[in-house]
Every structure is written in C-alpha cells, then in structure tokens.
Amino acid sequence: LITPEMLEKIPCELRIARKYPGRADLAQDEMDQWVIDAALSGKQVVRLKCGDPFVFGRGGEEVTIFESRGLEVVVLPGISSALAGPLSAGIPATMRGLADRVLFITGQGAGNSAPHLPEFDPQMTIVLLMGVGGIKRIAQEMLDKDYPEDLPVTCIERAYHPDERTTPAQLSTLCRQMKLAQVRAPAILVFGKVASFPRRKPHAKNLRPAEENRPPDVIQGVGIS
Amino acid sequence: LITPEMLEKIPCELRIARKYPGRADLAQDEMDQWVIDAALSGKQVVRLKCGDPFVFGRGGEEVTIFESRGLEVVVLPGISSALAGPLSAGIPATMRGLADRVLFITGQGAGNSAPHLPEFDPQMTIVLLMGVGGIKRIAQEMLDKDYPEDLPVTCIERAYHPDERTTPAQLSTLCRQMKLAQVRAPAILVFGKVASFPRRKPHAKNLRPAEENRPPDVIQGVGIS
Numbered sequence: 001l002i003t004p005e006m007l008e009k010i011p012c013e014l015r016i017a018r019k020y021p022g023r024a025d026l027a028q029d030e031m032d033q034w035v036i037d038a039a040l041s042g043k044q045v046v047r048l049k050c051g052d053p054f055v056f057g058r059g060g061e062e063v064t065i066f067e068s069r070g071l072e073v074v075v076l077p078g079i080s081s082a083l084a085g086p087l088s089a090g091i092p093a094t095m096r097g098l099a100d101r102v103l104f105i106t107g108q109g110a111g112n113s114a115p116h117l118p119e120f121d122p123q124m125t126i127v128l129l130m131g132v133g134g135i136k137r138i139a140q141e142m143l144d145k146d147y148p149e150d151l152p153v154t155c156i157e158r159a160y161h162p163d164e165r166t167t168p169a170q171l172s173t174l175c176r177q178m179k180l181a182q183v184r185a186p187a188i189l190v191f192g193k194v195a196s197f198p199r200r201k202p203h204a205k206n207l208r209p210a211e212e213n214r215p216p217d218v219i220q221g222v223g224i225s
Numbered sequence: 226l227i228t229p230e231m232l233e234k235i236p237c238e239l240r241i242a243r244k245y246p247g248r249a250d251l252a253q254d255e256m257d258q259w260v261i262d263a264a265l266s267g268k269q270v271v272r273l274k275c276g277d278p279f280v281f282g283r284g285g286e287e288v289t290i291f292e293s294r295g296l297e298v299v300v301l302p303g304i305s306s307a308l309a310g311p312l313s314a315g316i317p318a319t320m321r322g323l324a325d326r327v328l329f330i331t332g333q334g335a336g337n338s339a340p341h342l343p344e345f346d347p348q349m350t351i352v353l354l355m356g357v358g359g360i361k362r363i364a365q366e367m368l369d370k371d372y373p374e375d376l377p378v379t380c381i382e383r384a385y386h387p388d389e390r391t392t393p394a395q396l397s398t399l400c401r402q403m404k405l406a407q408v409r410a411p412a413i414l415v416f417g418k419v420a421s422f423p424r425r426k427p428h429a430k431n432l433r434p435a436e437e438n439r440p441p442d443v444i445q446g447v448g449i450s
Binding site: 010011012013014015034038043044045046048052053054055056057058059060061063075077078079080083084086087088090091092093094095096098100101102103104105106115116118119121123124194197215216217218219 | 235236237238239240259263268269270271273277278279280281282283284285286288300302303304305308309311312313315316317318319320321323325326327328329330331340341343344346348349419422440441442443444
C-alpha cells in the first residue's frame, strides 16, 4: 500500500491500477497491456508493487507475458509483507526453540479455493495472507486437522501504518476475537508459538529515520563476503 | 553478505562479527555483549544483518536479551535471501497453477538437527537455506517421504554476486549434480514446480541502477492506501 506522500515523489508519468473487488483479472490484463504498449513505444516502464513481486504478486506471470512480447524484464526483490507484517508487531517468523520453519499461505487462492493446510507441526510458523474474508473456514479446517485449540494466533492489521493494530487470540477464539475487534482487510495472521512472543509497542512510529538525524555511534555484526 | 564497498560507506565505529565455523554461539554472545556495553555507555548501536533479522537470524533472541537489559530496540525488516535468492535466478516463490504456498526450512537447525519435512505437496515451494552441507540426508529423506524423483530443484549459489551460479536438477539427481558442479555454501535450494520456471540470464549485472541514469518514463500499477 503506497501512501500519497510516496506518490508525490514519482517524477514521471504515473498510472494507477484499477484493481477493485470483482475485477482483479480485468485490471491485471489492463495493466499488462499498459506496460506492453508503453514499452513497445520505446518507454522504460517501472511496474511498482507492494511487497515482493514473486510472493502472491503475479510477478512470475507478468514476466512470462512481457518476455513473450520480446520485452526485457528486470525484477527487483522487495520486502514481503508476509515477514514485515509480523516483524512490525514484534513477532519473529523463526525463533530457536519455538519455530524453525515458516509457511506462507494465502486465503485467496486461484478460483477462491481454500488454502491447503499441512498437518499440524509445532515448530512451524504459518503466515496467512489475505485471510480475513475466509478466516472462519480456515480456522475450522485447522481445528478439524487437530491443530491445538490454544494455538497462539496474532492478527496484524495495516502493518506499518499509523493505525496499525494487533489482535492476539488463540485458534479456538480467533473468529470471535476478530469479530469483536472488527478486524478488516488488509491483515496478516500469524499462527504458532512465535505469535505469543511478547508484543512490544508498535514500531511504526519509530520507523522514520528522517526524524532522527543523529547518526549511529556503532555499527557492528556485519558479515563480510 | 556485505561487500567491502558497502563497508566503506559506514561513517562510524565498526565492529565485525567473528562468526567462524564452530564458534557461532561464542561469537553471538560476544556480539550481544558489544551491543549492551556500547548502548549502556550511551551510544546508539546499529546491529546490521544480512537479509531479514527475524528469518533464521537470531533477531528474536537478540531483542529478548537487549530488552531484558533495559535497552530500547527498533527492528527494521530486510529482504530475506529465502525469497531474493530464488528471484535472482528468475524463480518466483509462488506462481498461479504451480505453487500457492511457500515453506522456508533450514539445513542447520539448532543442535545440527535435520529439518523436519512435511508430506509432499505438489503446490508447495520449499526453500532450503543453509542446506549444502546436509543435502545428502535431506534429499534422501524427501525420497523416503515419496517426494517425486523428478521434482524440479534449483540450487542458487552466491545470489546477486557477480559470480552467482544456478544449478538445475531433479530430486533424484540433485546430489550428483551438486557434486559435479562443486556447489559450495552459501547456497539456496528451491524445490517444486517453480524451480523449473524458465531461467533467464542472471539479473545481477542488470541490478545496478547507478549505471543506468535514465529515469523511467512510466511508473504504473501501484496500490494506494
């Protein structure tokens, strides 16, 4: 999600996706065509996405389409909300003794199918993206698959925005808690022991280096290639 | 992995981790103490990590330690090599029809244990970090768990470095291919249908915006918050 302040910094022609509910595929086709038309007319086009273009971002499809039209494509990695969302709430995806594997799933698969859930694994963190709409079905499937009723879950809404909000719950009470809190998309849900990692004050307000002009005194702990 | 060019840009005191094989825990304790000593003496300390501090990076442990000493900690997200490594080789972690879930595992768990592997799931991408040393055991366990012998696997060494190299294989021939190619750590292995996504020329050489001074003509496809 791009803020208006960021848009103001864009120094060239800007076209904004018209991805409203119910017309995502149409909007995708339209955007692809915009890119193709502009690139074939000799322009250099940046397709700016939120997060990582290769994580539930249709980036792979776009590369295929653009290359089939003879365009040269360079893909840059991004910071995936699947990791940055939990981090913003103070939740590490991995933590020795608590979780040494991480699974990303989406609540809105192709054809609106329910996500496939693995067997319960106490050392695995599950990060559910786009899960608010289908949470009732997903939580029920977890319970049906013998995920523990007291499995810690944390819901993070609008990570890194001034109104970021964290709703902690357990699997068996998740839907009720989310309803009580009136959780709305976009939100990320983290399931697993790390989800009960002591939550600290939201970091969002601390994350504006421009407001903190003092350079650091020590940098340490880097790896050298 | 930080290049010498990046180190030269650091304008303050710099201390480098002494994490050599066999003394990782000692080095970690030493680094933690460096941070605590410097911070308690009034300095502002940046603990710079490669990748994302909360993905197999001990970030959660460090936060716990530093906060127990009364330090104020702000954690910034990073670009995890678990996603950027495959991306650098042109492999999307998710791709509609091929994979709509992604699992990160590590070959070097606490106590050097083998990673726990889920049942085979044809729509799941598995990204194995730090897996070169233990690949024989991991590949055998996958075969024992009925992962297909022809499951596509791609090994990416030194992602984003000038000498980045990609070794494609199938599960049953993986160890032989890696031995033939003399694959060395650090490397990332991607298992799943996306691993056979048409590989393109490595992007590393294209990824230096400073060499390409022309600004883009069009930016499109951003989301507005």
